[in-house]
Amino acid sequence: MISNAHDELADRGPVYIVGAGPSGLTAAYRIRAQGIPAVILEKRDRTGGMIHTHREQGYLMEEGATILPSAYEPVVKLAHEIGSGDDLIPAGSIIGFARDNVIHNLRSDHLFLDVLKTPLVSLKSKALMARFGIDATRASKLLNYEDLSRASAFDTMTPREYCSLHLGLSGEVYDYVINSTVRGVLGVRGDAISNLELFFMLYNILGSKLYAFREGYSTYVDRLSQGMDIRLNTTVQEVREGVDGVTVTWTGADGVTHTESGAGAVITARGDTIPDLVPGHFDAASEAFLRGLRYTKCVVMNTGVTRKPKGIVASVINIPEPVDPDLMGFTCEHNKAPGRAPEGHGLLDILTMTEFAERIIDEDDDTIRTEILRRMEKLIPGVTDTVDYTRIARWNEVIVYSRPGLYKELGQFQARQAATTSRIQLAGVFRSSSNMCTATVSGERAAAELLAQLRAPLRRFVAV
Numbered sequence: 001m002i003s004n005a006h007d008e009l010a011d012r013g014p015v016y017i018v019g020a021g022p023s024g025l026t027a028a029y030r031i032r033a034q035g036i037p038a039v040i041l042e043k044r045d046r047t048g049g050m051i052h053t054h055r056e057q058g059y060l061m062e063e064g065a066t067i068l069p070s071a072y073e074p075v076v077k078l079a080h081e082i083g084s085g086d087d088l089i090p091a092g093s094i095i096g097f098a099r100d101n102v103i104h105n106l107r108s109d110h111l112f113l114d115v116l117k118t119p120l121v122s123l124k125s126k127a128l129m130a131r132f133g134i135d136a137t138r139a140s141k142l143l144n145y146e147d148l149s150r151a152s153a154f155d156t157m158t159p160r161e162y163c164s165l166h167l168g169l170s171g172e173v174y175d176y177v178i179n180s181t182v183r184g185v186l187g188v189r190g191d192a193i194s195n196l197e198l199f200f201m202l203y204n205i206l207g208s209k210l211y212a213f214r215e216g217y218s219t220y221v222d223r224l225s226q227g228m229d230i231r232l233n234t235t236v237q238e239v240r241e242g243v244d245g246v247t248v249t250w251t252g253a254d255g256v257t258h259t260e261s262g263a264g265a266v267i268t269a270r271g272d273t274i275p276d277l278v279p280g281h282f283d284a285a286s287e288a289f290l291r292g293l294r295y296t297k298c299v300v301m302n303t304g305v306t307r308k309p310k311g312i313v314a315s316v317i318n319i320p321e322p323v324d325p326d327l328m329g330f331t332c333e334h335n336k337a338p339g340r341a342p343e344g345h346g347l348l349d350i351l352t353m354t355e356f357a358e359r360i361i362d363e364d365d366d367t368i369r370t371e372i373l374r375r376m377e378k379l380i381p382g383v384t385d386t387v388d389y390t391r392i393a394r395w396n397e398v399i400v401y402s403r404p405g406l407y408k409e410l411g412q413f414q415a416r417q418a419a420t421t422s423r424i425q426l427a428g429v430f431r432s433s434s435n436m437c438t439a440t441v442s443g444e445r446a447a448a449e450l451l452a453q454l455r456a457p458l459r460r461f462v463a464v
């Protein structure tokens with residue numbers, strides 16, 4: 001009986017997955033593991049979404065995601081499951097905090113200890129920060145990748161307001177620790193987002209050791225994609241739910257528009273585009289929530305240099321606002337993992353803050369290069385003269401641009417969705433702080449919920 005049910009399930013057509021980023025690939029992997037075919041429709045000409053490794057002139061560069069903390073347990077587990085475990089190598093885990101021409105090094109996996117010892121801020125400031133540690137610890141059990149709305153009781157203010165209220169707004173704590181960390185991880189200012197993001201990053205991103213994929217992040221995506229039915233250059237226009245499944249309309253690489261039926265769908269497109277992709281599917285409040293989601297932008301410049309910058313041992317360097325308001329930080333990829341640059345050379349991946357990205361994203365490469373290098377000179381004097389390669393990536397969506405209260409609204413959205421059954425499930429980073437692990441967990445959750453929906457009526461049918 002069970003195998004009949006299984007066959008019937010597979011007979012209802014594939015599950016369509018919109019998007020071949022980590023959310024969509026994970027969902028497809030879990031669905032296929034249950035014997036149900038999955039077809040992935042991807043509008044780009046490649047898989048990976050915001051993960052993309054590029055090799056040129058001996059440099060191994062990440063245009064998008066680069067950090068993989070050991071706190072990303074579901075990603076590490078999945079990497080082992082698909083056979084990428086041996087490709088995971090320990091990465092340089094030192095995070096640099098710039099201040100007054102000095103880069104102060106803190107070990108990511110000994111963050112609390114090193115904060116106590118660092119001369120980055122005064123003893124008095126460190127004492128003030130004890131309150132921050134206590135509050136973040138209180139919130140820590142609720143800070144998960146699956147649904148950050150569970151911690152919405154803490155989603156009442158921005159990091160700046162939190163500092164002002166609880167840390168006496170010691171200027172240096174906000175400028176060189178709190179805001180510097182928020183900027184360096186998310187590319188937004190600490191007076192704009194929800195304080196939950198700060199607590200989240202402390203426990204679920206920083207504060208653990210870092211890993212890298214030996215030959216770059218894309219090797220993980222490639223392995224996850226193996227054997228999958230992926231249609232590239234294919235843009236989905238519409239997904240509709242019917243009595244016994246879904247119909248999906250897309251325009252393929254051949255320019256032809258197709259409408260096909262399937263058992264279900266998982267949508268991983270950015271949240272604010274979902275109501276137009278699935279017209280009439282959501283109640284008014286849920287539609288308003290999705291349409292209201294905003295995303296940040298970022299320009300990344302992979303920068304090959306003929307000399308490793310002297311004295312920098314950190315692999316990730318946060319740039320505080322007083323040092324430069326427009327750059328969020330840079331990674332020294334040559335300190336992160338071996339093989340990132342030709343012998344003797346260095347590789348810097350420089351990332352811009354979202355507001356600056358908005359200003360320059362449509363400029364030509366030369367203009368962007370000049371603007372970014374002019375700012376980098378403040379951190380590494382003379383760096384421009386050592387540059388032998390640059391590559392510029394423009395990202396029009398990176399993370400959900402949260403604000404205080406967003407995660408409360410997310411909780412209400414989740415409750416409304418939980419009360420309905422649907423063959424269309426949503427994945428993507430809007431359910432928690434945006435990162436690769438949230439994407440992975442959202443894909444697993446969407447797959448599990450869809451499989452449960454698909455099985456429920458079949459079991460009843462078989463029993464009769």
Ligand SMILES: Cc1cc2nc3c(=O)[nH]c(=O)nc-3n(C[C@H](O)[C@H](O)[C@H](O)COP(=O)(O)OP(=O)(O)OC[C@H]3O[C@@H](n4cnc5c(N)ncnc54)[C@H](O)[C@@H]3O)c2cc1C
Pocket residue numbers: 018019020021022023024041042043044047048049050051063064065066067068234235236237268269270298300395397398427428429434435436437439
């Ligand atoms: C510069 C940068 C640096 C980053 N650094 C890190 C990092 O160090 N660590 C970390 O954890 N995370 C990092 N991230 C974030 C991380 O990459 C993302 O959170 C993650 O990729 C999100 O996965 P996703 O599958 O939800 O979305 P995406 O990766 O965006 O994939 C979604 C896919 O859906 C496709 N799509 C959308 N709409 C349609 C449609 N209508 N039809 C067909 N296809 C569609 C898109 O083309 C895309 O390929 C970074 C991101 C950027 C841009």
